[in-house]
Amino acid sequence: MRIVIAGGHGKIARALTRELSRDGHTVVGLIRSEEQSADLLLDGGQPVVIDLEDTTVEKLAEVLAGADVAVFAAGAGAGSGDARKNSVDLGAAVLLADAAESAGVPRLVQISSTGADLVRDGATPSEVPDDFVAYLRAKLGAEEDLVRRDLAWTIVRPGTLTDDEATGLVRLERTGPDESGTVHPETTGSIPRTDVAAVLAEMIRTGAGARATLHLISGPAGVSEAVAIFA
Numbered sequence: 001m002r003i004v005i006a007g008g009h010g011k012i013a014r015a016l017t018r019e020l021s022r023d024g025h026t027v028v029g030l031i032r033s034e035e036q037s038a039d040l041l042l043d044g045g046q047p048v049v050i051d052l053e054d055t056t057v058e059k060l061a062e063v064l065a066g067a068d069v070a071v072f073a074a075g076a077g078a079g080s081g082d083a084r085k086n087s088v089d090l091g092a093a094v095l096l097a098d099a100a101e102s103a104g105v106p107r108l109v110q111i112s113s114t115g116a117d118l119v120r121d122g123a124t125p126s127e128v129p130d131d132f133v134a135y136l137r138a139k140l141g142a143e144e145d146l147v148r149r150d151l152a153w154t155i156v157r158p159g160t161l162t163d164d165e166a167t168g169l170v171r172l173e174r175t176g177p178d179e180s181g182t183v184h185p186e187t188t189g190s191i192p193r194t195d196v197a198a199v200l201a202e203m204i205r206t207g208a209g210a211r212a213t214l215h216l217i218s219g220p221a222g223v224s225e226a227v228a229i230f231a
Contacts, residue, residue: 001025001068003068003069004070005017005028005030005071005073006071006073007072008028008031008045008047008073010075012111012197015194016071016073016201017029017043018044019200020201020204021044022044026046027043027046028045028047028067029043030048030050031048031049032049032051052096053091057095058102060095061100064102065103066103068105068106071108071111072096072109074089075088076089085134088138089142090138090142093142093145094142097145101150106151107151107154107204108146108154109154109156109203110153110156112142112157114159114186114188114217115128115157115186116140119133147213152207152210152211153211154211154212155212156200156214156216158191158196159187159190159216160190160191161191166195166198167192167195168195168223169223170191170218170226171219171221172199172215172219172226173186174214174215176213188217190217190218191218192218202227203230208231
């Protein structure tokens with residue numbers, strides 16, 4: 001398969017690139033700086049320099065042409081202002097989905113965030129810091145845009161991310177409102193970034209998780225077992 005990852009230099013994206021390239025898949029990482037290219041090449045990926053805040057659907061669709069899966073793993077990052085959260089975590093996600101549709105990419109996997117439902121319907125939860133509220137609103141907006149599209153989309157909401165060693169053991173559960181309007185609650189918890197990448201890689205390999213919003217934390221099940229439930 002050919003997989004294109006937006007935000008290709010991020011920690012989850014790089015781990016995902018290593019996972020998939022070891023399997024013989026072609027992994028293209030979209031990066032903002034030429035200086036990041038060497039890292040992606042070491043991971044087994046193919047770097048493409050493109051600024052998702054300063055490009056067009058047409059240019060991005062050219063990069064996506066022939067891809068089997070697009071992955072949105074980009075983010076404005078800690079310390080960014082509300083405007084940049086809106087332009088990257090929301091705007092770039094919508095741009096990638098637009099370009100995927102234009103290029104005929106059948107599947108898009110989007111990394112979102114635990115807690116996105118806290119800001120649904122304009123809510124401003126008092127227990128959430130202001131800068132994180134803006135982040136959650138951007139992530140929820142990207143989710144709401146994606147679920148309306150005719151793509152085999154998957155949204156993954158990881159818990160608190162850590163740089164711990166992978167355990168290979170996770171809890172993957174449906175979350176957010178389903179088609180009936182029932183809201184599935186999330187369980188708080190954390191997960192190593194490498195385990196997130198392993199789950200994403202298994203979903204991409206198997207096609208599991210299509211048109212599902214899933215919460216992901218460390219847990220009792222092996223990656224293959226957890227993902228197979230959503231095949």
